[in-house]
Amino acid sequence: MEHLSVTNAQQCILESVKKLDAEQARLEQALGRVLAEDVRANRDLPPYDVSAMDGYSLRSADLKNVPVTLAIIEDIKAGDMPGKTVQAGQCARIMTGAPVPHGADAVIRVEDTQALSENKVQINVAVKPGNDIRRRGEGMRNGDVVLTAGTEITPGVTGVLATVKCARLLVYSRPRVAILSTGNELEDMDDPVDPDKIPNSNSYALMAQVQALGIEPDLLGIARDDPAELEEYLQRGLKFDVLLVSGGTSVGVHDYVRPIIESLGVQMKFWRVAMKPGHPVAFGITAHTRFFGLPGNPVSSMVCFEQFVAPALRRMMGHTRLYRRTIAARLTHDLKHQPGRTEFVRVTLAKEQGGYAATSTGAQGSGMLLSMARADGLMIVPAEIKGLEAGSVVTVQLLDGTVFQDEAGFKE
Ligand code: AMP
Ligand code: MG
Numbered sequence: 001m002e003h004l005s006v007t008n009a010q011q012c013i014l015e016s017v018k019k020l021d022a023e024q025a026r027l028e029q030a031l032g033r034v035l036a037e038d039v040r041a042n043r044d045l046p047p048y049d050v051s052a053m054d055g056y057s058l059r060s061a062d063l064k065n066v067p068v069t070l071a072i073i074e075d076i077k078a079g080d081m082p083g084k085t086v087q088a089g090q091c092a093r094i095m096t097g098a099p100v101p102h103g104a105d106a107v108i109r110v111e112d113t114q115a116l117s118e119n120k121v122q123i124n125v126a127v128k129p130g131n132d133i134r135r136r137g138e139g140m141r142n143g144d145v146v147l148t149a150g151t152e153i154t155p156g157v158t159g160v161l162a163t164v165k166c167a168r169l170l171v172y173s174r175p176r177v178a179i180l181s182t183g184n185e186l187e188d189m190d191d192p193v194d195p196d197k198i199p200n201s202n203s204y205a206l207m208a209q210v211q212a213l214g215i216e217p218d219l220l221g222i223a224r225d226d227p228a229e230l231e232e233y234l235q236r237g238l239k240f241d242v243l244l245v246s247g248g249t250s251v252g253v254h255d256y257v258r259p260i261i262e263s264l265g266v267q268m269k270f271w272r273v274a275m276k277p278g279h280p281v282a283f284g285i286t287a288h289t290r291f292f293g294l295p296g297n298p299v300s301s302m303v304c305f306e307q308f309v310a311p312a313l314r315r316m317m318g319h320t321r322l323y324r325r326t327i328a329a330r331l332t333h334d335l336k337h338q339p340g341r342t343e344f345v346r347v348t349l350a351k352e353q354g355g356y357a358a359t360s361t362g363a364q365g366s367g368m369l370l371s372m373a374r375a376d377g378l379m380i381v382p383a384e385i386k387g388l389e390a391g392s393v394v395t396v397q398l399l400d401g402t403v404f405q406d407e408a409g410f411k412e
Contacts, residue, residue, distance in 0.1 A: 005383065006307060006342045009273045009283070014322070016269065016285050017312045020173040020241070027161055030153045032214040033171040034318030039147040042164050044137040049100040050078075052132040056113060056121055057104035058091035063126040072119045076101060091121065100133055107132035140164075150320055172318030175241035177217040179206050180233055182248040182257060183296060186222045201369060202246040202301045206294070209305045210244075212400060213313050217244075225254040234260055238289045241316065244309060247296030250280045257293055258282070266291050274383060276341045277366035278304040297366035303344045303378065306397070324397045326380070329358035335381065335388040342383045346375035347396060351405060358396050376402050 004012065022036035051057060058070060070091040074084050082101035086092055092101050100107065106127050114122040140146050146160055153161070153171070161169060180203075187197035189204070203219050210217040218240065223233035225248060234257075237243035248257040249271070261284060262268060268284040271293070275281075277300035282293030292309050294301045311322035329349060337343055347358040358379055361371040377396040381388065388394060 004270050004273050006273055006275050009270060009281075009308060010311060012269050013283055013290075013308055013312050014315060016283075017290055017315050019318045020175060020316050022170045023173045024168050025171045027158065027167055027169065030161070030169060030171055031155070031158060033153050033174070035147055035149055035151045035153065035157075036170040036172050036318060037149055038145045039161065039164060039166060039169070041140040041142055041144050041146050044142050045139040045163065046097075046134055046136060048136050050097050050134050051076075051094040051100060051107045052096065052134050053107055053109040054095050055093075055107050055109040055111075055132065056091040056123065057086065057094045057100050057107050058123065059086060059088060059104060060106040060127055060129045060131065062088060063106075063108075063123060066126050067114075067122050067124050069116060069120055069122050072121055074101065091123070093121075105129040105133075150318060152319060152321070172316075174215045175313055175316045177210050177215055177242045177244065177313070178220050178237040178240040179203050179210070179217050179244045179246070180220040180223060180237050181246045182223045182225060182230065182233075184225045184254075186247075188222055201298050202294070202296065205298065205302055205369070205372075206244055206246065206305060209302065209310065210313070213310060214317070215313060225256060227256050227260060230256050231260050231264070234264055238264060238266070238286060238291070240289060242309070242313065243289055243291045244294060244305075245292070246294050246301050249282050249293035249295065261291060261293070273304075273308075274341045275303075275307070276343045277364075278307070278344075279341070281308065283308065295366070298369040299346070299364075299372050300366045302369075302372050306378065306399075307344075324399070326395050326397050327356060327377075328393050329356040329377075329379075329396045331379070331388055331390060331392045331394045332357050332359045333390050335360070337381050337385055337387045339384050339386055343381040344378040344397075345381060346371040347377055347379045348374065349376040349396065349402065351407075356396070358394055375399055 072093055073090050074092040076082050076092050076094045076098040078095050078097035082099055086101050086103035106129055108123050112125040116122055181200050185198045186200045187194055188200050207217055220237055223230045245257055248255045266284040266286050271282045273281050278295055280295050281304045284291045294304050314322045346361040349356045349358055361374045377398045380395045
């Protein structure tokens with residue numbers, strides 16, 4: 001099979017995955033999921049013209065020669081319905097969100113007035129009709145589509161759904177994901193520490209990557225490099241929508257995943273991608289399952305998950321934004337690169353005048369998981385280039401947590 005570029009491999013995967021069916025969810029459980037239906041407003045909001053300020057509702061025509069004294073005929077709070085019509089020379093005291101009474105066409109905020117007595121106020125400024133009035137239906141109009149299918153449910157969207165009283169809504173289902181690690185050398189979490197073994201980190205790092213997408217995966221444990229045992233585990237894994245297998249996809253004599261997964265009816269799309277880290281990454285399909293063979297090296301496993309698995313899972317959940325956000329950053333040092341493979345370099349990011357500075361986390365071995373734990377992002381080094389000089393503008397894919405920073409971006 002051919003040596004695919006990262007982009008071609010991503011394309012190949014996305015051609016083989018589609019949105020899952022929709023299901024009902026309660027609004028309380030919907031954060032991070034994707035709407036599978038259009039949602040319409042069920043009323044006008046605000047339901048009538050309301051005041052945008054605490055102040056006085058009045059007739060703007062009365063303000064030709066300010067300051068002017070007006071008679072206060074009523075007190076209108078949010079939730080009250082005005083009982084009187086404002087006539088020439090009159091006004092009504094009004095609170096933010098309260099309905100503007102008949103006759104009034106503007107609001108003057110309290111700061112631009114001077115109370116003279118309980119029922120008299122001096123207005124100090126002139127305004128145009130409509131001043132500080134929020135119009136009926138300005139926020140949303142009854143019957144209008146306010147959210148379309150495909151919208152990710154963020155806190156803001158949740159607020160809109162609550163506004164239109166969507167206690168239950170249709171969202172796309174989440175894929176059922178199984179994670180299997182392979183290798184005789186592996187020691188699992190509950191096993192006693194054996195200094196000759198390698199702790200199984202991949203199952204848990206992958207678990208967390210899946211959880212970060214809002215999916216609770218099933219951990220199938222560790223399969224030994226034994227054809228019969230591996231077959232049993234793989235069969236179990238192929239009952240899921242997505243099966244992630246860590247390790248054993250290389251060309252070592254004990255890398256049995258490839259022959260067995262094919263014997264179980266998985267149609268392989270690719271086994272290799274021209275990338276670093278993460279060379280031996282595989283993808284195949286059955287009628288119901290998407291199979292990913294991820295490299296055993298811990299960094300490679302995580303990087304391949306980000307490039308290939310995350311976009312596929314997000315598509316299945318109905319998302320249209322599939323890839324991690326990238327930013328431009330200034331590289332703080334020279335970087336060597338051997339042309340041929342797209343490289344993902346773990347970097348930290350520091351805010352600087354006008355943007356970000358990217359610095360390698362240090363040694364980039366594909367077994368050095370601490371480099372991943374320390375990274376803010378993955379710098380993408382294009383396959384064909386020979387290296388980068390300090391000061392170059394580079395592309396960095398943001399990893400978890402990078403939407404937050406240490407300091408506020410403003411000074412008070
Ligand atoms: P493999 O892809 O099976 O050839 O494994 C490549 C390297 O990754 C070897 O050094 C393995 O010990 C290591 N490795 C494989 N699976 C895991 C795992 N689940 N957790 C941590 N390291 C692993
Ligand atoms: Mg192995």
